[in-house]
Amino acid sequence: MDNFKAFRIHNENDTVAGRIVDMTIDELSPGEVVFKTAYSSVNYKDALAATGTGGKIIRNYPLTGGIDAAGTVVTSSDPRFKPGDEVICTSYDMGVAHDGGYGEYCRVRADWVVPLPAGLTLYEAMALGTAGYTAGLAVELLELNGLAPANGKVLVNGATGGVATLAIDMLAARGFEITAITGKDAEHAFLEEIGASVVLSRLSIAMGTRPLEKPLWAAAFDSVGGEQLGWLTRTMNTHGLIASFGNAGGIELVTTVLPFILRGVRLIGVDSATTPMPLRSRVWQRLATDLKPKHLDRIAYTIPLEDLTAQFDKTVKGQVRGRAVVALQ
């Protein structure tokens, strides 16, 4: 097979940076399934990995970045897949310890591959990507714990981010009343358009300091962590549910046990990378059906491989909105 283009991330003299190179299938990390990549996407983790921001994410260099990929199978030594199958491969070691989605071909472990569910195109699968999968997984886990519109208001923070915009869209379609918190004053109308009832500016939030503040939220989807997650624990209703999946604002969590023992608040961890395949398949099925966002065309946009470096820079600075889909063909 001919050479193909890939965005490879190098660590040279402790400086992490990526560039587009020519490479061959034989140079890719090993795996049973080779597919021609149609699309990848840009997640917060991709930006941290490619810029070396916030600690060591990539475990071996050089590596093709991209924790997400979707494409069409070219060869498979595993009988579960055959040439022509449309597939999704997200997380596991992709773009971290195994060559990821920012190449025109991917070679991956068959155990990581999800057949594209009916109801999604390859483009839509990557408009969702790990962000949409994480939003869907959070909805699924909170529903298992009793999440329902009648419980009360739902808070979504880091609201213009990938996971958050998709969560707002999914939750609004299910009838939830959503309050969104954003640092971007110019995006309030956009957040209302995709389903938020109320939009608050990040800097306007008075967080208080008491271990228990006035209860406000039946559920929360937390992209931010840090001070905002601490405040959320203190402002949940009785039996409130918090999905903790993000750290865009910090990794620390300062709170007390009082929300948990006096209000029965449940803090539910959401990790997209370690989900077992049966749950992963179920969430992708839901993303193609009852959880399929209605505003993907407003939330997602396409960029070429050549624009990745600029996109990472904006992502690390918290300046992007929604989801960047990377077109490989």
Ligand SMILES: NC(=O)c1ccc[n+]([C@@H]2O[C@H](COP(=O)([O-])OP(=O)(O)OC[C@H]3O[C@@H](n4cnc5c(N)ncnc54)[C@H](OP(=O)(O)O)[C@@H]3O)[C@@H](O)[C@H]2O)c1
């Ligand atoms: N657990 C998992 O499996 C998993 C999976 C996917 C993502 N994540 C994590 O979830 C978070 C969101 O991911 P994403 O891909 O949606 O990222 P993203 O698209 O880059 O969005 C992050 C958003 O967070 C807000 N933000 C940025 N810096 C902030 C700060 N200092 N303080 C408060 N808010 C800030 C911004 O929204 P506003 O300007 O609107 O406030 C930004 O758009 C990240 O921490 C990511 O690592 C975890």
